Amino acid sequence: MRLWDGESGALLGEPYRGHEGAAWTLTSVLMPTESGFPESPWIVSGGIDGRIHLWHPLTAESSQIMATEGGPVRGLCPLRIDKDESAQGGDLVASAGSDGVIRVWNPASGDLVGTLHGHIGAVRHLATLPLPADSGTVRSAGLSSLIVSAGSDGTVRTWDVGDMTPVGPPLTGHIGTVFGACGFTVAARPVWDSAVWIASAGGDATVRVWHVTQREAPVGQGMQTDDPIYSLAVVDEDTHDGGLKPSVITGSASGAVTVWDPGCGRVLAELGHVMAGPIHALCPLPRERGTSPGFAAGAEDGAIHFWSLDGHHHRTITAAHDGQVHGLAVVNAPSKADPARQMALLVSAGGDGLLKVWDLGRPDSEPLTIEAHQGPAVSVAAVPAPGSGSLVASGGADGLVRVWDAVDGRSVMSPGRGHIGTVNSVSTIPAPARSSPEAPYTWLVSCGSDRTVRLWDVASGEEVLEPLQGHTGPVFAADCFTEPSGENRLATVGGDGTVRLWDLARADQEPHQILAHVGEVHAIRSLARGTSGVGTPLLVTAGDDSVVRLFDPTRTEPVGDPLSPRAVVSLHSDAQMVDSTAEYVVRADGSLAVWRPEDARLTRIPAPLNVAHLASLSGDLGQQPGTASPLEPVHAIVSTNGTTVFQRRGSEEISAARRITDRAPTSILSWPERPARLLFGLATGEVGIWEPAQEHPLVRAHNGPVTSLARIKHIGASGVLVSAGDDGKLRMWNPTTLAPMSEPLQAHPGRIWSLAVANTSRRLLTSGSDGSVRIWHLEHDAFQQIGILTGHSGDVHPLATFSLPDGRDAVLTGGHDGTIKAWNIDAEVCLTTMFLGMPIHALGAVADAGDESAHRFVTVGTSRGIISATFSLGPTGPTPSSAATQVSLSVRSRSR
Template sequence: MLASAGYDGTVRIWDPITGALYTELYGHIGGVNALCTINVDGRALLVSASNDQTVRIWDPVTRAQRHQLDGQYDYGVNALCTITVDGHVLVVSAGFSRTLQIWNPVTGTPHHQFDADTHWIRALCTITVDGQTLLASADNAGTIRTWDPVTGAQQHQLNYHMHSGMSALCPVTVDGRTLLASAGDDGTVRIWDPATETQHHQLDGHTSRIQALCTIAVDGQSLLASAGDDRTVRIWNPATETQPEQLDGHTHWIRALCTITVDGHALLAYAGDDQTIRIWDPATGTQHHQLDDHTGYGVNALCTVTVDGQTLLASAGNDSTVRIWNPATETQPEQLDGHTGGVNALCTINVGGQTLLASAGHDGTVRIWDPATGTQHHQLNGHTYGVNALCAITVNEQPMLASTGYDRTVRIWSPTTGTQYRQLDGHTHWVNALCTITVDGEALLASAGYGGTVRIWDPTTGTQRHQLDGHAGRIQALSTIFVDGQTLLASAGDDRTVRIWNPATWRCLWTIPVHHQVLACGVITDSLVIGMDVGLIAIDVAGGRGLSGSGSGR
């Protein structure tokens, strides 16, 4: 199982294989800053520490709280670790009180406490030096100290992170020796020999504060991973000071993504607030193309469009334009002007054997274009505020276009005549996302938005079939996916989760934590791709089984 916690004060336990939420542990009345596991009498327990100034020990199987450890804390507890003393596994906690408190997890009573005489303690770990197990702490002033957990005596002091708060510590093995890795607000990772109090290496690369460190074994070699506010995860070889891998996010929020085939290769196009469109090979992680002509603040929508048998890419943004690109040559054959505000959504629709392009935006209009000539066929007026999402749907064997937005309505249009076919009312908040889903051969329409609910509609009758509750915040994106021959529905949003729904029962199959706000989602090859405020991730929803599909959100 996997445990997570955060500012909402809850501890959640997940099944990492299925993505399902196993249980939630309630008790803290402040944000949870740290977690660790501990084995007591052969049973794995979970320890949490919080801004409510408590440390709590939980049995994750029974969901019961074993102990609440109330120490002499000011404001909150920032760090936890376990340490073995005289054959007994104990819990160590520290925080704003500048003391180190050692607890007996069996009885829930204090074992030892000593004054660290430092600034706020932000990180803890254990390390073996000359055969002795010591406790390492790092404080807000950038000083690392090691302590004898039995006597409380300070053994070593490493203070070269001058004027830079420490945020992470972990032991790392280099050439058979146990060294100590540290990271902090200065953006560096430093490798220390605590026995000699000397710094062996300094790893430079992060451009802002580092928040986390851990070791990872690759091909039998111990490497070091770091993550920070520059939105990158970096993998280091601590022995050589080299960086074998860097996992980058986009430089700004990613608001749109879609798949596109270029020269026979399935590629991923995505775009966001930095005004660029980037096209990547998801198999190799290399960027193939970058399209830069949008102005204003950000690109909001992407979709592929076929023109004269060639697959092109359409983009739209806050500069009020829709642009048609040839991704192979990085040229822009057409620019579609007409919207008087930012454009939020795009989709293609087939009318009479001709592929047309629909766009919608802040001006409250939906426009239908011929992407080959750049001419506007229709302007659909009816929404009273901005339009956020579009998708094509078949109703009574006729191609239709669905739109939704800030007026809380879902509207269905005839792209042939430019008239409104039906209006679907029910949402009580702004609506951000639409997609079609086929259930038992019937095309239904899914919509979602600020209310945190997904609604399933029959577009023929205009009736609401189902309401899917579960998200704890605004939903930003919807997508259909196919798993083992079955059509499922994915939803994602501000509560930092992706939920997978089974349309046979309309129950949530999996809740997948992604830890960041989700702005877009889609499917490429065997993965559900999520665009977030910090970058992209790809999720194999089927856990290694076949997966493909398509979707549209904002």
């Protein structure tokens, strides 16, 4: 860093040296002098090394160094303090880190004053926000300005640093990263009625203007209202090999129920707005082997609805409660009339303060009613206990935690008193083995609006630990998970947008914290066997930002992308079907559409519900005579349950639906040499072939889901099939018999996301969760790695190969870090990077501009929809004039 005279342009003093790496941001603060006032200006710098330096402006000496421990410092701004509130005078300084935390410092002492949490991902910019003198309660005592922050999560936020709290909800509307924001005042008529505004600039090529107090955007596109998710349930479904695979069910603020496959992020069933008002209660139902799994949902009008996992509605208990159904739980108990009969009891908690116990085996029987709470009964949970399987716990708006016998309705625990305000949820956790020899078998966990989590001895009703404190907002839910070491841990979520992980045997230690969502987190559940029924336990969370997120609690980090109905699952280019610039789009809600980037049009195609994959076929598909030419190209539209419908151009069905597999395919591939053949991979790790009127056995290929398939046509007479898996392995197969042609190769240390074949050199490319793209040469029975591309800061998901102007092979890579990179495969160098600021799910075919220029077009699928991007390449890479890559953001697709 250097200091210059602004008038003469002369260099003043010596260079400022001290950062290890680049210095990314600068500001100035007023520091108290030895005599007190007036203050003198000092320079503050933040760098890639995560350090903040305080510099004397003329001597270039650093008198204070503050380490953020939050990664590179991306933003700094001063906080002016009124002199009557600061005996020493001087400023505070706020810093923004790559970890999403805003920290406030006293630069004179180097002390950390406080922290602000809310952004998910890096905070890209900070600025002071001036307020008029008559701003009233919005303005904190002692501060003459607030601050505004812009983040890679697409939000703009304002903060009151006086009490370390946000001012109002986040400003949402940008698509992708917001790179900058500033505040300004506008003098109105009359002049004393001045207004304060915020301007923000995003990677979506828009500038938005917001009113600070009214929270609205008066120019450009209006703010979009999302549908918050209030409830979660996990249902295990039988797999073909006798295992269990979890499905996640969510209930929203508008009464919509959605069933997700957490392994691939697709919607398995979307029930729409089937109930009036928000759904706060979901519960899996017991079932006999061979029957379809089901769940119960509680409605705002007091009804309880029963559904199967495929979206079939079974029955409704109308007016189960006089008020909203807040909680549901299933307990098993022996029948008093017939001890040999095991009863499955559904316990509901309602706004009328009652618990009701329903015998699921006798739908017409009257329920047992328990007068549980003064005010609404907010939550209910089954309590496993030695010698009794019929205990159930409840929490209420009266602040009490209670335990009942669900068979006779008697109270079995003295009311737990300790929470101030509503008990939002109750759950259980096995007592830590290290707690004490006298510890009960199970502890009861309660989460309160008073920001505490409390643990109770079921027998005595006494608290077993000091209240767990750490959340900065209401605590809404908790669940336990088991680490690979066998230790049980507690995970809690709350209004501060975080997940906190607690070791109850060391409750005096600070919990691990994960910034999980934008806004409140309402629900959490554990997937004890991972997404495919085996493997590392995962946590599933949902909240106000309308997405479902998966987290690995052992590494305290997200797994994959958030699940959202808007997410683009795949893009499919086929010049035979429509013009070459169009893309077929499969979205997570199971819809199918055509995207034409030249006019930014997204046209929905009538198709079966819950589309999972799309492939192009021709040949004799067994259609009815006269309905289509045997060689006419058709689409094979594969649903999440393995059913396939064949459609001609124009969306006309040419045959009845066919079942190609009895499970949800995770990948699919057509084979031009056999124009009526489909190859597919399954979550069970198997690979299969479908052809009309022929049966082929499934072949075990991978330990875990098959993530991608590719056709290598230059090996052998009919080419070879390559499969990649969640286990990080590559395998080669005969495409006709599925006989193995190679030994399994551990190609990546983690999941392989995608496969692609270079246009001219026939090399295979693989992208993985390790952040790399690997280049392979294929022999007849072996893979040989010949190169590697590194540069993404997270998982690399989609690949799209294309040719450079000189004919050499290139590839586009899409990352979970929100970037798209273009690479020269031969030189193994990155040619250009496009910053979109949101995870990249899919890339379409790379197309030329058609005007003999070096411009290229690509369609990008993200968690929020479709983006059309352009980038420019010179003869062998980016030309000097195109160092700043152009990205054109055309329109976002909508899921409904």
